[in-house]
Amino acid sequence: MSFVDIINSPTTDHTPAPEPPLEILYRDDRYIAIHKPSGLLVHRSPIDKRETRFAIQLLRDQIGQHVYPAHRIDRPTSGILLFGLDDEAGTALSILFQERKVQKTYQAVVRGHIPTSGTIDSPLHKYEDLDGHKKSAETQDAHTDFKRLAISELPYPTERYATSRFSLVELFPHTGRRHQIRRHLAHIRYPIVGDVRHGCNKTNKLARENLDIxxxxxAATQVEFQHPFQDKLVQITCQPEDSFLSALSRTELATT
Structure with missing residues (x-):
């Protein structure tokens, strides 16, 4: 093989491609917020001991300094995730979350035509294990307000119905219980599409096979809080990521 053939031959380097940068939604001298993609863990967890990608590490490497998570969102949930840029800042914001002084807004696609608005006031059992499988007898108060944004009906039979109905709903949790929104919506029989833990298996299968979901x-789409160190109200918003928007189009729930 000639020298020219060698330099033009396919590379055998198996170094993984660099991670795409996380989208930064907000940053000041104490805090940073990113748009966490669905499927990314916030930090190392018993949920998947083999996982090597975490939001904390990716963001640390991206901005070149340590970050301190102020809260968490579920692995399959996408949207706004907040970090302190120092330990004091992370702790201060965590306390605001614990004291219910952070206003949070989510969007979800659910099975069925949910009422136009309402409040879900239903206590939830605590989890005894870190990966959220074993429930304890102890319950905690949990409150979630919701507002319907759009509805659709598609010609796919499901269970005993000739069609499939979906709703796009905005949610405002006033407490921060584990899987609160997912469990509350399942409790009122409007489970979130794609929820393999608390949702409807038949609806999820229909969504995969007919709608490629x-x-x-x-998705966490807005947070609002009084800055712990500055005299200002912080409001951070983001639209759902592309995979969510594509699902809205396929379910004919896309709003203008």
């Missing part, structure tokens, strides 16, 4: 359709 392979994720939990839940």
């Amino acid at each position: 392979h994720r939990l359709l839940l």
Whole structure:
């Protein structure tokens, strides 16, 4: 093989491609917020001991400094995730979350035509294990307000019905219980599409096979809080990621 053939031959380097940068939604001298994609863990967890990608590490490497998570969102949920840029800042914002002083807004696609608005006031059992499988007898108060944004009906038979109905709903959790929104919507029989833990298996299968939807359709779209160190109100918003928007189009729930 000539020298020219060698330099033009396919590379055998198996170094993984660099991670795409996380979308930064907000940053000041104490805080940073990213748009966490669906499927990314916030930090190392018993949920998947083999996973090597975490939001904390990716963001740390991206901005070149340590970050301190102020809260968490579920792995399959996408949307706004907040970090302190120092330990004091992370702790201060965590306290605001614990004291229910952070206003949170989510969007979800659910099975059925949910009422136009309402409040879900239903206590939830605590989890005894870290991966959220074993429930304890102890319950915690949990409150979620919701507002319907759009509805659709598609010609796919499901269970005993000739069609499939979906709703796009905006949600405002006032407490921060584990899987609160997912469990509350399942409790009132409007489970989130793509929820393999608390949702409807038949609806999820229909969504995969007929609509090419392979994720939990839940996204954190807005947070608002009083800055712990500055005299200002912080409001951070983001639209759902592309996979969520594509699902809205396929379910004919896309709003203008």
